[in-house]
Amino acid sequence: MKVGILGSGMVGQAIGSKVAELGHEVMLGTRDLTKLQDWLGHVGGNARVSSFAETAAHGELLFNATSGGGSLQALSLAGEANTNGKILVDISNPLDFSHGMPPSLFVSNTDSLGEQIQRAYPNVKVVKTLNTVTASLMVDPRQLADGEHHIFVSGNDAKAKAQVVTLLSTWFGWKYIIDLGDITTARGTEMYLPIWLQLWGALGTGMFNIQVVK
Amino acid sequence: MKVGILGSGMVGQAIGSKVAELGHEVMLGTRDLTKLQDWLGHVGGNARVSSFAETAAHGELLFNATSGGGSLQALSLAGEANTNGKILVDISNPLDFSHGMPPSLFVSNTDSLGEQIQRAYPNVKVVKTLNTVTASLMVDPRQLADGEHHIFVSGNDAKAKAQVVTLLSTWFGWKYIIDLGDITTARGTEMYLPIWLQLWGALGTGMFNIQVVK
Numbered sequence: 001m002k003v004g005i006l007g008s009g010m011v012g013q014a015i016g017s018k019v020a021e022l023g024h025e026v027m028l029g030t031r032d033l034t035k036l037q038d039w040l041g042h043v044g045g046n047a048r049v050s051s052f053a054e055t056a057a058h059g060e061l062l063f064n065a066t067s068g069g070g071s072l073q074a075l076s077l078a079g080e081a082n083t084n085g086k087i088l089v090d091i092s093n094p095l096d097f098s099h100g101m102p103p104s105l106f107v108s109n110t111d112s113l114g115e116q117i118q119r120a121y122p123n124v125k126v127v128k129t130l131n132t133v134t135a136s137l138m139v140d141p142r143q144l145a146d147g148e149h150h151i152f153v154s155g156n157d158a159k160a161k162a163q164v165v166t167l168l169s170t171w172f173g174w175k176y177i178i179d180l181g182d183i184t185t186a187r188g189t190e191m192y193l194p195i196w197l198q199l200w201g202a203l204g205t206g207m208f209n210i211q212v213v214k
Numbered sequence: 215m216k217v218g219i220l221g222s223g224m225v226g227q228a229i230g231s232k233v234a235e236l237g238h239e240v241m242l243g244t245r246d247l248t249k250l251q252d253w254l255g256h257v258g259g260n261a262r263v264s265s266f267a268e269t270a271a272h273g274e275l276l277f278n279a280t281s282g283g284g285s286l287q288a289l290s291l292a293g294e295a296n297t298n299g300k301i302l303v304d305i306s307n308p309l310d311f312s313h314g315m316p317p318s319l320f321v322s323n324t325d326s327l328g329e330q331i332q333r334a335y336p337n338v339k340v341v342k343t344l345n346t347v348t349a350s351l352m353v354d355p356r357q358l359a360d361g362e363h364h365i366f367v368s369g370n371d372a373k374a375k376a377q378v379v380t381l382l383s384t385w386f387g388w389k390y391i392i393d394l395g396d397i398t399t400a401r402g403t404e405m406y407l408p409i410w411l412q413l414w415g416a417l418g419t420g421m422f423n424i425q426v427v428k
Contacts, residue, residue: 148427149427152409180413187408189409198394198399198402202394202395207428210424210426212423213425
């Protein structure tokens with residue numbers, strides 16, 4: 001499958017490396033084409049780096065792996081014509097570092113970044129997921145407790161959500177996936193970030209996740 | 215020990231019943247003295263019901279089990295002279311039902327109800343905890359997966375927090391308690407409520423909790 005990944009930070013590189021390793025044709029979209037030469041050297045033939053617009057046009061499936069503050073601008077650069085009708089796996093978090101640490105959220109409570117993106121691009125099928133774990137866990141959950149922990153999905157399009165659930169399971173190895181509901185439930189996983197950051201501090205590592213016990 | 219519990223809903227009754235069962239002298243504070251006769255009948259000799267002020271005066275240790283929207287008023291009725299210097303175990307959540315379901319939070323992100331209470335009563339030792347689970351789990355975590363799941367504490371006073379950690383363990387049976395930091399970390403556990411409510415919907419039960427896997 002042709003996969004377009006908007007964003008070239010730790011998350012974009014982790015997703016890109018894994019998806020390329022699986023044999024898919026990966027394109028990573030970035031503002032700065034020069035900074036990913038090292039990454040391309042590691043990943044090999046299946047991966048390319050390009051602009052947001054070319055990356056969106058390339059992808060049959062898209063990932064939003066930009067930082068939350070840059071997501072809407074990246075999607076604007078990607079262009080509506082290149083994203084219309086496609087699934088966008090939205091991994092971003094609306095972290096606001098402008099007031100120092102810990103970051104607050106620039107949208108929360110009665111709205112979410114997932115909803116903002118869905119409203120701005122009504123023809124894109126936004127599925128929020130993976131935003132509750134560190135980058136390396138996203139694509140390899142079984143490195144932690146043999147995968148005995150949970151990931152969540154939120155989105156309005158049931159078919160798109162089902163496809164994303166399948167790829168979370170088959171591509172990355174997620175064993176436990178909970179469908180929280182429509183895209184408004186992105187509020188829940190985005191508002192989980194403050195306790196995630198606190199747990200990172202308390203545990204001294206970002207290599208953790210939560211298991212829902214019932 | 216003499217324990218004062220502000221609030222007489224499900225949470226106050228659950229805490230009160232358990233603490234009375236353990237042999238402590240419990241007083242439950244309420245605006246409506248008439249509504250707890252049934253509860254008193256079940257709990258027996260160690261429990262009484264009174265006003266917020268008498269309850270606060272009675273308690274060597276206090277619990278805030280009021281609904282979030284009523285917490286500051288309940289504490290005001292309890293009176294500074296009756297609460298000064300005491301530990302207040304704050305279980306409240308700032309749920310705002312005024313815009314329908316699901317509730318939003320009336321304070322979040324850059325502040326929390328735990329912090330509002332601590333600022334309003336600087337001589338009270340506020341320890342936020344137990345606000346991330348349903349009432350019956352608070353006092354009996356081992357009914358679920360033999361207690362293999364986590365509870366969190368936030369507070370500025372290290373000694374008070376240590377005392378609360380001890381009572382969570384010895385009174386209620388909590389096996390896994392994570393100290394998130396000072397009272398500002400109450401933002402994390404309060405902002406966890408939206409995903410908690412979504413999980414309640416997705417799982418069809420409030421009888422669940424999270425285990426932090428690392």
